[in-house]
Amino acid sequence: MSNKSRKIRSRGGKRGVQKGVIHIQASFNNTIITVTDVRGQVIIWSSAGACGFKGTRKSTPFAAQAAAENAIKASVDRGMKQAEVMMSGPGPGRDTALRAIRRSGIILSFIRDVTPMPYNGCRPPRKRRV
Structure with a gap:
């Protein structure tokens, strides 16, 4: 198999x-905003x-707003018009990031909270005796 017949795909396109x-x-x-296509x-x-x-x-809400605006601006430049939102975590920036996304003009089909919640979880630490 020669090098000419091999197809090279770039991931950064x-x-x-x-x-x-x-x-x-x-x-x-911290607050991390990731924009994916429907395949992930x-x-x-x-x-x-x-x-x-x-x-x-x-860890401030203002920093989360700036991160959301940065990610949304780049995704709108690439042609995104409609999106779904998956939120996870208890941090202070989650509501502010969602507000920034709503103001951007992207149509949101649904907003889902996917924070992992234990049904019973680990055993808690023992009761403290003072």
């Missing part, structure tokens, strides 16, 4: 998508740390 999924992962330390392949991502916030400022 610009993909134009009409519909996608916006994943918001809001932890206590990542188109663009952004986080509060990637937007230039450092330390405790990453």
Whole structure:
């Protein structure tokens, strides 16, 4: 098999998508926004740390808003018009990121909270005796 017959695919090409999924992962330390197509392949991502916030400022709602606006602007430039939102985590930036997405003009088909919740979970630590 020669090198000429082998097809080379680049992963960094610009993909134009009409519909996608916006994943918001809001932890206590950072907020990560990932935009994927409907098959789950990542188109663009952004986080509060990637937007230039450092330390405790990453965990603020304003940093989450900046990360969401950054990711949405890039995905709208690639042609996204409709999206679904999957939110996970208890962080302070989840509502602010959702507000920023709503203001962007993308039509949201549904918003789902996919935070993992234990049914019974691990055994709690023992009662403290003072």
